Amino acid sequence: EVQMVESGGGLVTPGGSLRLSCAGSGFTFNDHSMNWVRQAPGKGLEWVSSISSYSNDKYYADSVRGRFTISRDNAKNSVYLQMNSLRVEDTAVYYCARDPRVFGDLLYGMDVWGQGTTVTVSS
Amino acid sequence: NFMLTQPHSVSESPGKTVTISCTRSTGNIVSYYVQWYQQRPGSSPTNVIYEDNRRPSGVPYRFSGSIDSSSNSAFLTISGLKTEDEADYFCQSYDLSHVVFGGGTKLTVL
Numbered sequence: 001e002v003q004m005v006e007s008g009g010g011l012v013t014p015g016g017s018l019r020l021s022c023a024g025s026g027f028t029f030n031d032h033s034m035n036w037v038r039q040a041p042g043k044g045l046e047w048v049s050s051i052s053s054y055s056n057d058k059y060y061a062d063s064v065r066g067r068f069t070i071s072r073d074n075a076k077n078s079v080y081l082q083m084n085s086l087r088v089e090d091t092a093v094y095y096c097a098r099d100p101r102v103f104g105d106l107l108y109g110m111d112v113w114g115q116g117t118t119v120t121v122s123s
Numbered sequence: 124n125f126m127l128t129q130p131h132s133v134s135e136s137p138g139k140t141v142t143i144s145c146t147r148s149t150g151n152i153v154s155y156y157v158q159w160y161q162q163r164p165g166s167s168p169t170n171v172i173y174e175d176n177r178r179p180s181g182v183p184y185r186f187s188g189s190i191d192s193s194s195n196s197a198f199l200t201i202s203g204l205k206t207e208d209e210a211d212y213f214c215q216s217y218d219l220s221h222v223v224f225g226g227g228t229k230l231t232v233l
Contacts, residue, residue: 035222037224044211044213044224044226044227045160045168045213045215045227046224047215047221047222047223050222059221059222061221062124095168106217106219107217107218107219107220107221109156109170109173109215109216109217109222110158110160110168110170111173111179113167113168113169114167115167116167
């Protein structure tokens with residue numbers, strides 16, 4: 001079964017940092033680009049960042065560029081989101097989601113999503 | 124960046140058919156695939172349509188997707204509505220540097 005499990009969420013004060021992790025299983029991890037998508041309480045989905053199979057290409061939403069960094073470790077079947085200079089408006093459930101294509105280029109969409117990890121930024 | 128605009132909510136009776144629209148603000152809707160996701164309360168999103176009109180395995184035939192270039196819009200149609208279809212639905216597309224989600228449509232089946 002294809003599965004993504006996120007971890008690393010928690011409560012952090014404004015200006016602080018947090019590192020999210022997402023472990024993939026049930027598929028050949030390094031064949032697929034990966035995405036982070038967030039959802040603020042009671043709001044819609046917002047794309048955050050994407051990374052290609054071998055980290056050659058990284059993309060960011062304007063709202064997080066310069067503050068968040070996406071990375072992956074294919075040996076550990078994991079993708080990460082380093083979040084710095086956190087703001088109250090970054091409060092959300094953060095989902096990890098797979099690009100279903102094998103070695104797909106550019107951006108696309110998602111098929112399997114994790115259960116999400118909650119990030120709360122508050123003083 | 125472009126935007127995808129969806130109606131905030133729609134409602135219909137069980138057994139009926141409903142169509143949810145998703146209009147792209149700039150750029151041609153046919154140039155980049157559109158995906159649709161269903162999200163029930165308290166759950167993660169699941170993909171119900173990919174590449175404009177293709178159904179993932181396990182998604183009922185009642186779900187279909189289409190594209191209309193004249194209105195620069197994508198559509199999700201659900202026929203034979205069931206109470207279990209009540210959920211939020213999000214369209215999603217992309218360009219060379221961004222992925223964009225529509226604001227979501229709350230479907231009520233009453």
